[in-house]
Amino acid sequence: MDPEKWIDAVKDCQYLPEQDLKLLCDKVCEILMEEGTVQTVSAPVTVCGDIHGQFYDLEELFRRGGQVPETKYIFMGDFVDRGHYSLETFTRLLTLKVKCFNEHNGVDLICRAHQLVAEGIKYMFEGDLLATVWSAPNYCYRCGNVAAILSFDENLNRDAKIFQAVPDENRKVPPPRTTPYFL
Ligand SMILES: [Mn+2]
Numbered sequence: 001m002d003p004e005k006w007i008d009a010v011k012d013c014q015y016l017p018e019q020d021l022k023l024l025c026d027k028v029c030e031i032l033m034e035e036g037t038v039q040t041v042s043a044p045v046t047v048c049g050d051i052h053g054q055f056y057d058l059e060e061l062f063r064r065g066g067q068v069p070e071t072k073y074i075f076m077g078d079f080v081d082r083g084h085y086s087l088e089t090f091t092r093l094l095t096l097k098v099k100c101f102n103e104h105n106g107v108d109l110i111c112r113a114h115q116l117v118a119e120g121i122k123y124m125f126e127g128d129l130l131a132t133v134w135s136a137p138n139y140c141y142r143c144g145n146v147a148a149i150l151s152f153d154e155n156l157n158r159d160a161k162i163f164q165a166v167p168d169e170n171r172k173v174p175p176p177r178t179t180p181y182f183l
Helices: 003-010 018-034 055-065 086-099
Strands: 045-048 073-075 110-112 121-124 130-133 147-152 158-163
Touching: 003 018, 003 086, 018 086, 045 055, 045 130, 055 086, 055 147, 055 158, 130 147
Parallel strands: 045 073, 110 130
Antiparallel strands: 045 147, 121 130, 147 158
């Protein structure tokens, strides 16, 4: 097993041979079983919302927020579906998970994903106690929204980084088809 090899293999929107992917999943399962249900994460850290299989925009997110492991991330979920590259996107994140173990966090702010926010990030409640972070720009390649990631420095100062979808000429676009989610 060579996670570095896998990382190189999948960073250009490729997926792994089935046998390697099984090994990778087994390894991630091992890591997840060792981790607590509630993860504690130390700052600096960057919080990310929905990705939804938009592989090329995930790479834009890393360009904007910093590469792993120099930047530590919390991905809150919805890695797959609707975008063109669910498997490639999730495999990319799994390889990074194997490479870098997470650390720690306290609760002054609740961050959530799974709610489209046209401006990428939105605070709610008095004192801005809840932040919704959305990290799939131009969601489903048609919503026209910007995306955001939320970086925390070691003193927990926040910096919301907004980014746009990668232009079509810089991504591979599969032949047109109707996205079932919108039917
Ligand atoms: Mn979602």
